[in-house]
Amino acid sequence: xxxxxxxxxxxxxxxxxxxxxxxxxxxxxxxxxxxxxxxxxxxxxxxxxxxxxxxxxxxxxxxxxxxxxxxxxxxxxxxxxxxxxxxxxxxxxxxxxxxxxxxxxxxxxxxxxxxxxxxxxxxxxxxxxxxxxxxxxxxxxxxxxxxxxxxxxxxxxxxxxxxxxxxxxxxxxxxxxxxx
Amino acid sequence: xxxxxxxxxxxxxxxxxxxxxxxxxxxxxxxxxxxxxxxxxxxxxxxxxxxxxxxxxxxxxxxxxxxxxxxxxxxxxxxxxxxxxxxxxxxxxxxxxxxxxxxxxxxxxxxxxxxxxxxxxxxxxxxxxxxxxxxxxxxxxxxxxxxxxxxxxxxxxxxxxxxxxxxxxxxxxxxxxxxxxxxxxxxxxxxxxxxxxxxxxxxxxxxxxxxxxxxxxxxxxxxxxxxxxxxxxxxxxxxxxxxxxxxxxxxxxxxxxxxxxxxxxxxxxxxxxxxxxxxxxxxx
Numbered sequence: 370x371x372x373x374x375x376x377x378x379x380x381x382x383x384x385x386x387x388x389x390x391x392x393x394x395x396x397x398x399x400x401x402x403x404x405x406x407x408x409x410x411x412x413x414x415x416x417x418x419x420x421x422x423x424x425x426x427x428x429x430x431x432x433x434x435x436x437x438x439x440x441x442x443x444x445x446x447x448x449x450x451x452x453x454x455x456x457x458x459x460x461x462x463x464x465x466x467x468x469x470x471x472x473x474x475x476x477x478x479x480x481x482x483x484x485x486x487x488x489x490x491x492x493x494x495x496x497x498x499x500x501x502x503x504x505x506x507x508x509x510x511x512x513x514x515x516x517x518x519x520x521x522x523x524x525x526x527x528x529x530x531x532x533x534x535x536x537x538x539x540x541x542x543x544x545x546x547x548x549x
Numbered sequence: 550x551x552x553x554x555x556x557x558x559x560x561x562x563x564x565x566x567x568x569x570x571x572x573x574x575x576x577x578x579x580x581x582x583x584x585x586x587x588x589x590x591x592x593x594x595x596x597x598x599x600x601x602x603x604x605x606x607x608x609x610x611x612x613x614x615x616x617x618x619x620x621x622x623x624x625x626x627x628x629x630x631x632x633x634x635x636x637x638x639x640x641x642x643x644x645x646x647x648x649x650x651x652x653x654x655x656x657x658x659x660x661x662x663x664x665x666x667x668x669x670x671x672x673x674x675x676x677x678x679x680x681x682x683x684x685x686x687x688x689x690x691x692x693x694x695x696x697x698x699x700x701x702x703x704x705x706x707x708x709x710x711x712x713x714x715x716x717x718x719x720x721x722x723x724x725x726x727x728x729x730x731x732x733x734x735x736x737x738x739x740x741x742x743x744x745x746x747x748x749x750x751x752x753x754x755x756x757x758x759x760x761x762x763x764x765x766x767x768x769x770x771x772x773x774x775x776x777x778x779x780x781x782x783x784x785x786x787x788x789x790x791x792x793x794x795x796x797x798x799x800x801x802x803x804x805x806x807x808x809x810x811x812x813x814x815x816x817x818x819x820x821x822x823x824x825x826x827x828x829x830x831x832x833x
């Protein structure tokens with residue numbers, strides 16, 4: 370029980386670091402407000418959540434993570450509550466529900482799951498924002514100037530960070546049977 | 550009907566949809582109230598911004614060093630250019646001082662307390678930027694304890710960059726002028742010239758990086774390079790905050806309305822500190 374609690378607190382700290390890194394990456398590298406037409410949305414937190422979700426057995430815990438970090442995202446970054454708060458838990462539930470279909474856990478399989486999750490999340494976020502008149506960008510512009518660069522950046526980040534993130538996630542989830 | 554309600558997944562799905570739309574609709578609608586954000590949200594945001602400040606510190610330091618390095622690189626050419634301007638500047642400074650003194654004396658004579666051009670400033674440093682693409686927000690490390698209120702304009706270096714949309718105790722969110730949000734408030738601006746031309750900055754053209762000024766009655770006499778400043782109309786923004794320079798004029802397809810394209814003056818890339826403008830005249 371002691372070890373389990375410690376692992377959970379490490380998981381939370383890990384997720385918080387990726388949460389803050391999202392904003393910092395955007396602020397330091399992609400703050401091209403009056404130059405450039407491509408928009409990148411760094412989604413390191415989603416990457417961490419996806420990789421943890423693929424390794425964890427505890428469905429309830431992963432949904433709780435989704436709600437807490439989704440809500441934090443909405444509070445801190447966008448101020449509109451309801452987008453990430455709902456989408457992230459739903460997506461994590463989806464991953465959790467279908468992960469039994471894939472027996473092996475390897476790089477190709479994880480990157481494809483992450484790719485699908487990114488597309489689904491970004492598109493739903495766009496559709497909701499459009500519906501609530503938060504943006505005037507039309508769908509084709511969204512696909513070309515936002516979705517494309519976002520996917521490119523995040524997939525490249527996945528390539529770069531995969532080994533480290535996988536090690537960390539393995540360590541965060543794994544603990545000795547007898548101490549459970 | 551019985552069968553429908555026995556389907557648990559369907560009900561959960563329905564509840565999720567209702568919750569999403571309910572939360573979003575409420576949070577979009579209460580945005581502009583003075584009471585929002587709620588106390589819980591304020592505490593949360595302040596805590597996050599404190600922690601976020603720890604992450605932002607090295608990044609801002611690196612940004613500052615980087616821009617110093619860049620300016621060091623350009624020093625020679627810049628120096629040549631600036632030398633030619635410096636005499637002119639001294640003269641302007643003296644003129645400005647005289648005019649300001651005269652202005653304050655005349656105001657006293659007329660018993661005017663504050664006009665649209667009077668304001669206080671509050672500097673703040675940037676903690677983070679919203680990674681989400683559709684909310685162009687910066688989080689800054691000053692809040693209601695420093696006297697910040699919603700709708701105050703925010704400048705960076707030499708130009709207007711946005712307005713405050715959310716105030717917590719020790720942090721606030723700034724909506725950048727480059728937003729494409731349809732429902733957010735717009736800046737009333739004027740083009741300085743022989744007779745000032747009024748208009749509203751209604752959108753941002755992301756493909757060219759220009760601000761678009763609409764509701765312009767006539768485009769006669771607008772020249773490229775003229776200065777655009779806030780007009781102070783609407784009462785929420787002081788008069789005379791520098792926005793940018795005129796880039797060009799474009800008529801719409803029917804020739805009905807004119808859009809003036811403005812090059813924003815603030816370099817919206819290399820800054821880590823912003824200035825919040827507190828107008829002395831309360832608008833509403």
